[in-house]
Amino acid sequence: MQWKKKDLQLFFQSKSYIDTLIIPVIPIELASEASAAKLADQKRSIQIISDELERQFMGRLFLSPNYSYIYNQDYQQGIELLNQWTSTLSNEHFNHIFFLTHDVNWKKHESQLNGQLIWLPTTTIDDFQSDYAKQWVGDQVNQVSELISSYWKA
Numbered sequence: 001m002q003w004k005k006k007d008l009q010l011f012f013q014s015k016s017y018i019d020t021l022i023i024p025v026i027p028i029e030l031a032s033e034a035s036a037a038k039l040a041d042q043k044r045s046i047q048i049i050s051d052e053l054e055r056q057f058m059g060r061l062f063l064s065p066n067y068s069y070i071y072n073q074d075y076q077q078g079i080e081l082l083n084q085w086t087s088t089l090s091n092e093h094f095n096h097i098f099f100l101t102h103d104v105n106w107k108k109h110e111s112q113l114n115g116q117l118i119w120l121p122t123t124t125i126d127d128f129q130s131d132y133a134k135q136w137v138g139d140q141v142n143q144v145s146e147l148i149s150s151y152w153k154a
Contacts, residue, residue: 001018001054001059001061002054002063003063003065005136014100015093016064017059017060018094019093019094019096020059020060020061020062020096021062021096021098022053022061022062022064022098022100023047023064023082023086023089023097023098023099024064025069025082025099025100025101026042026067026068027039027069027070027071027103027140028070028119035052037138038122038124039071041122042080042102043066046066046101047119047121049137049144051098053141053145053148056145057145057148064085069081071103071153074078075109076109078109079109079112079113083112086113086114086115087114090114096115096146096151097115098116098148099113099115099117099118100118100144101118101119102119103119104119106119118144120140125134
């Protein structure tokens with residue numbers, strides 16, 4: 001389920017079954033065209049993977065709106081904001097909270113987050129409809145799905 005009116009109605013009707021929250025963590029910046037384009041590609045990639053996870057686990061998982069922040073920010077401030085974000089969204093409802101990001105800098109701070117950080121490697125994809133892109137996204141989704149499922153079994 002996503003942050004859409006019809007999904008939210010279903011969420012409130014079925015929330016006892018929805019125990020997992022996914023939060024895409026997306027950096028932004030406009031320092032240069034190259035870095036902005038790279039981050040925009042990463043955002044698109046995370047969004048596609050998140051949407052596919054939501055589709056795959058419909059009825060068990062809620063997909064949060066993106067948490068966006070300034071790239072190379074003060075990560076300590078970002079941790080506080082992200083934890084506030086999760087506590088407000090979760091309201092102690094979700095048993096499992098996962099953050100999806102391509103920004104490896106979050107790995108240094110993952111122990112301070114109120115949830116599990118899933119860092120995904122990046123790749124340059126010009127055409128997300130290409131066979132290569134579909135294969136790469138599929139591989140990422142399969143790996144993340146297995147990881148999430150392992151937390152459900154624990």
